[in-house]
Amino acid sequence: MNLELSIVMPCLNEAETLEICIKKAQSFFEKHNVHGEVVIADNGSTDGSQAIAERLNARVVPVPEKGYGNALKGGIKAANGTYIIMGDADDSYDFSSLELFIEKLREGNDLVIGNRFKGGVKKGAMPFLHKYLGNPVLSFIGRLFFNIKIGDFHCGLRGFSKEAFAKMNLNTTGMEFASEMIVKSKLNGLSIVEVPTILHPDGRTRPPHLNTWRDGWRHLRFLLLYSxxxxxxxxxxxxxxxxxxxxxxxxxxxxxxxxxxxxxxxxxxxxxxxxxxxxxxxxxxxxxxxxxxxxxxxxxxxxxxxxxxxxxxxxxxxxxxxxxxxxxxxxxxxxxxxxxxxxxxxxxxxxxxxxxxxxxxxxxxxxxxxxxxxxxxxxxxxxx
CATH class of the missing domain: 1.20.58 (Methane Monooxygenase Hydroxylase; Chain G, domain 1)
Structure with a gap:
């Protein structure tokens, strides 16, 4: 029986939250009778994340090339599902509540993006600058430059078909990978829809990999260069x-x-x-x-x-x-x-x-x- 859905999580030392993310994804499969797999795109973890994933029967795909975009591309290319849902392994997204994503994908949409501002941002889940400056400004620029009716350009929880991913022809290696996916989908005439999703506080005790100013500039630079x-x-x-x-x-x-x-x-x-x-x-x-x-x-x-x-x-x-x-x-x-x-x-x-x-x-x-x-x-x- 062919796999319908692959849930791909980029991983770099996510031992604190990886287990709960995998279990939530697997519970989604069971609850909604979805034939799927969990793919952990490991970007060189040294904290035992690989062993946790293997113990829980998730498939580990080593990706030696560093970077958020590289990790996701490696995991997505190795995924066997007809549909892919990607999300961070920090427990900020609830992988047990993906009903809207799979529903929109089954309807034939090429790219389904979560909107955290419509679904709700829990207290402490998003830094002040990201919530009131970075995300709104960059999302506005993206809408203006490319005429894309998307309210949250940088939500990390999104789904797409394997066929649509091939058409995107993504090239970036870092955090701007998220912007490139939306822009390339629009430029290639793919259908894009948004669904509300809830953003929870990061479950890790260590700081996130995201660098506010550096990664914000990389997103802005990408939007300028592609327009x-x-x-x-x-x-x-x-x-x-x-x-x-x-x-x-x-x-x-x-x-x-x-x-x-x-x-x-x-x-x-x-x-x-x-x-x-x-x-x-x-x-x-x-x-x-x-x-x-x-x-x-x-x-x-x-x-x-x-x-x-x-x-x-x-x-x-x-x-x-x-x-x-x-x-x-x-x-x-x-x-x-x-x-x-x-x-x-x-x-x-x-x-x-x-x-x-x-x-x-x-x-x-x-x-x-x-x-x-x-x-x-x-x-x-x-x-x-």
């Missing part, structure tokens, strides 16, 4: 649009605001904003190509259209036009200087010509170089 739109594209649009508008106004005349005059010196900054904005735009495109071609992000219709709308010829045309404008303005500035017999110039008037000339030349050259690099990266796409 090039928010990291590069939206800032690019902001810098370019604001820079173009302000530069155009300053080229025509100075701006007076609150008694302060903004003139050609400000023009240097606004023009720089346009160039920096284009660099953000270029990084967005190159990061997107690299991530997709290396399997970090799935291909989408928008990605395929990127190569249809933009090619080397179009890029070179735009780049050389910008370069020509810069050269024209430079020549115009030179003739204006010649008209004064190369005498002293009025900086405010001259810089209104020279600043756009210099930055347009820079922008044109960057567009040309980017076009060549973009086309080189796109060769693989054209071959396919």
């Amino acid at each position: 090039p739109r928010w990291l590069f594209l939206y800032p690019a649009f902001l810098l370019i649009i604001v820079g173009l508008i302000l530069s155009t106004i300053l080229i025509i005349k100075p701006i007076t605001f609150g008694g302060i005059v903004f003139d050609v010196h400000t023009l240097l900054y606004t023009a720089s904003s346009v160039v920096v904005g284009f660099q953000f735009l270029a990084f967005y495109a190159l990061t997107k190509i690299f991530a997709v071609e290396n399997g970090l992000l799935p291909k989408s219709d928008r990605y395929n259209k990127l190569f249809k709308y933009f090619n080397l010829e179009k890029g070179l045309l735009v780049g050389f036009l910008a370069l020509a404008v810069g050269i024209y303005l430079s020549v115009h500035g030179l003739f204006a200087w010649k008209a004064t017999s190369f005498s002293d110039l009025k900086p405010a008037e001259t810089l209104r010509i020279i600043v756009p000339a210099v930055f347009t030349i820079m922008l044109g050259l960057q567009i040309i170089l980017f076009s060549f690099f973009f086309s080189i990266l796109g060769l693989k796409q054209k071959v396919n």
